[in-house]
Amino acid sequence: MKNEIELLAPGGDIDSIKAAIVAGANAVYCGLDRFNARNRAENITFDDLAGILRLAHQHDCEVFLTLNIIIVETEIPALSILLNKLVNTKLDGIIVQDFGVFHLLQKYYPSFKVHASTQLTTHNAGQIKFLNELAATRVNLSRELSLEEIHSLSTVAHENDMLTEVFVHGSNCIAFSGICYLSSVHAGKSGNRGQCSQPCRDQYLTTAEGRDFPLNIKDNSAFSDLRGLYEAGVDSLKIEGRIKKHHYVYTVVESWRQQLKRFYEQDQVGRGEGSLRKVFNRDFSNAFLQGEINRNMFIDNPRDNSAIYQAKKSGMSVEVALPTAKRKLYDQKTEIINSVDVQIAALSTEKAPLILSASGEVGSPLTLSIKSSDLSFEVKSESTLISAATKENRTSARAGSKKGIPQSLDSELLAERFKAINDTEYFIDEIDLSELDDDLIVPFKELVVLKRQILYVLNGSKEIQAPVELPRLKKSPSDEASPELSLLISSAEDLHLCKESAAKVFYQLPNSFKKGSAEYVELFRNNEGLIPWFPSVLIGSDYQIAVELLEQLRPEQIVTNNTGIAYEAYQRGIDWIAGPQLNLVNSYSLICLKESFNCSGAFISNEINRGQIRKMVKPDDFKIYYSIYHPIILMTSRACLFYQVTGCKKNIVDGACIQRCEKSSQITNMNDASLLIKKSKGDYHTVYNESSYLNTDIVRDVPSLVTDYLVDLRDIKTDTQIEMEKPQLTQLFQRYIVGDAEAANELKEVISPVTNTQYRKGI
CATH class of the missing domain: 3.20.20.80 (Glycosidases)
Structure with missing residues (x-):
């Protein structure tokens, strides 16, 4: 084994x-x-x-x-x-x-x-x-x-x-971790900041399938x-x-x-869960591990299921057996708590006390003895101790010191010089000077060396690292070039925008390529200048086919929300842009992608606000992108979200479901906010916000950082209505980003309702 x-x-x-x-x-x-x-x-x-x-x-x-x-x-x-x-x-x-x-x-x-x-x-x-x-x-x-x-x-x-x-x-989680923004958008609490309010566990208006907690899955x-x-x-x-x-x-x-x-x-x-059923659980599922993503993953109750499970096992009706089951579980839980409390009471997380003993006389080295319950060792100075009685000796001892005349060695001085010991798993409990002659001094630099030797031993023979002071990032001179516009599409019907617009056009690729990459190779080869946009999730053979597509096309540039594709592009010398779902919110993340993977540009996360964006520094020769208009993705899930909402005839999500299923529905929470559920052919189930995102403020707020603005023109139906054809809308956005202030008012008139809550709140 x-x-x-x-x-x-x-x-x-x-x-x-x-x-x-x-x-x-x-x-x-x-x-x-x-x-x-x-x-x-x-x-x-x-x-x-x-x-x-x-x-x-x-x-x-x-x-x-x-x-x-x-x-x-x-x-x-x-x-x-x-x-x-x-x-x-x-x-x-x-x-x-x-x-x-x-x-x-x-x-x-x-x-x-x-x-x-x-x-x-x-x-x-x-x-x-x-x-x-x-x-x-x-x-x-x-x-x-x-x-x-x-x-x-x-x-x-x-x-x-x-x-x-x-x-x-x-x-x-019902959603892929890291790319779930439901809590961020609806509660101002970002899961990427450890603040998730778990709105997926919330109660919603009863669905057509009779479910009150349609996004809640078992543990x-x-x-x-x-x-x-x-x-x-x-x-x-x-x-x-x-x-x-x-x-x-x-x-x-x-x-x-x-x-x-x-x-x-x-x-x-x-095979049985045993004691796992005695503590909090929402019932159990191993559907993901078994590759059997099915309706049984869901449970229409986000609360503890342990008593209900015990009641069902009794053979009586749940209503009759539940009070007894709750009492039994309470007694069992109390017994567990008492037992654990006894065991952990014997454990201490206190630091270990140690005794620091100093010894020496004039002409001998300073010897420091360190003793604790689990260790004992000595360190010695290279220089010898000298008397502090004469001016000449004081001057000699001062060599290498920047802090003036050294003090005589005493408890106060040693406690101060060796206080770093208290940041380890030990603390100085006692300083013993009984074997050290009075009124002696040693160069300060010797005390520094001795401190490092002691810390080396206390930290498990690990060298002490001096504090790092990060270099100050310098902002590049403002780029006087006008910002550029990019478009995102996902339909062949919008390919005309490649010719009718001066904007760069990205084409959204699916999560699944079960039919292979041939149709997409043809699509990009027939539309010169069309730029592939890779999704955030590419699993198994879908990832391999996406890599094959990259190899066959060898495009001049791509956008990717998936770091696996970023790595493959980097290996092939293909210019790549980091997508908005890579959650980039600081300058060092941009530096990381540029220096480690030759990334040429990146989208700043839409989760951060004006002040947080303004503090960022753009690396040299690097493009900063920002999505100014898009339907807001709240989550992406590998599970079927229609089981609990509108129902589905199939019991297991398989490759055919991903390739063929095309549905949409919505659920409404108890605050009357709706979530739009959409399943497109070749994609996983996605939840969108009811209103799309429009942020015209950023063009004025952060003029020197963002170099490229994105407008998402995919045909994703939210409650937001656009009263203008796509070519004209593109021109309107183009006018605004190059300085036509009136265009902002026109945009708000033709696109509504919209939200930019994340930009106002930040994280």
Whole structure:
């Protein structure tokens, strides 16, 4: 049997981290009170971290820190300060989403092990290679993948010296992670900032299928799929739940630990969920893993299903059995909580006290002895101690110092000079000078060297990295050239715009290419100047066909929302533009794409506001794009959204569904806001906002940054009506971006209703 699989547990607070440790987790992932994608969790402080690392490592448990949100420009200095502190800890890994953070870690903090977050929705081989170029050591694969697809990607990852991890238990998202903007648009709380308000779990007006919670899916449980995950080459089994309580974490981790033990020792996989049914769940599904995406994934109740499940097992009606089931579960949960509380009470996340003893006399080196419960060592100065009694000695000792005459060595001085020890897993509890003669001095530079030697040992023989001061990014001189206009289409009926407009024209490609790439090769070859626009999700053979299309066409330029295609374009020397769903919100993300992948331009995320955009700095010889008008994509899902809304005759989503199905419907939440559900041929199910996005303000607000504006003219029907033909509308937009202020009023008259809420609120 190959190496054992890592069991990776959530740690939303200190008690949950302790619970994961006593239950047998190999690693825990947790977030600080800033920069992590679960801001509803209690999280931990930096001061907590050292003690947590000490406790975890004592129990052979690793700790991964989540810095997995997109970072706006004004936060970069604070992030740098945090990284300067984290780099000198024993942290085992950092989980990252933002490309700017990848860039900073790779360039300035290469000692970190970097993990790619689930927010990057990694689902094809090119994306793994892309992340490998950014020095990622492991990747969390998309939750929508089957075991067969996971096996393929794990093979690619291992060929590139990367590990893979897969979520195996807990809450599941109906949408692909990282490209869901429902909470951002409707509640001003971005999922890419760890603020998701979970509107997919909300109640909606009852649908034609009689459902009140049409977007709510069951929890993920791969408990019976352990053998398949093992054979697929997965390196880490990840449990969701950083906002769950410690008894939940313990129960799930302990259940999985026992399952792994059975598998390793008896070559058996238990089939029942057992204790997993005793803690919060929305019922369970492994449909994605099994490649059987079906109607049974959904449940019309977002609340805890554990008591209902027990009531159904009783053989009586749910109404009759439910009160008894609730009491029984309450008693069981209380028993679990009490048991876990006893176990974690014995664990401490306090730092370890140490004694710093100084000894020496005139003419001998200064000797510092460091003792704690788990270590003992000495360091010695190269210079000898001298008396502070004479002016000559003071002058001699001052050599190399910039702070004036050295003080005599005493407790106060040593506490100040070695206070950095208190940022490790230890703290100075006592300073003993009983073996040190009075009124002695040593050059300050010697104390600096001794401090570094001590920190080297305390940090596990890891060199201390000096603080990094990021260079100030300089804004390029304003480009006096007029901004340009680009159009996005997805229908052959709009190809005439290539000839009738001076704008660049992008053509949206589908998620699925089951019929091959021949028709698209012909399309682009027959329409010179038409630029391919690749979607955000390309899985399995669809990705391979998209790569074949790229190879056959060898276009001069592409736009891509998928980093796998970006990697392939980079390898072929094809000019590429980063699409709006890559969530670019800071200058370093742009620098990352330009320097690492020769990207020539990028769309700024529509989630950020005027002030956040203004702070960004454009790299030299780089185009900045902004989508000024488009239907707002709220989410993309691999599941069929019509099961719960209008119904569907087929029980399983297959290739034929993706290729042939063409439907639309809508659901309305309790605040009377509608979501438009659309399924186009060759695409996954997509949810759009009822009103399209129009932002004419940015042309005036940020005149020196944006070089190209996009108008999305795809035929996606929202409540927004356009009272003008596309060629004339294009001309109207063209007039506005080159300075015709009156054109803005005309645009608002011919396009309505519209919204630019995200631009006003930001993230």
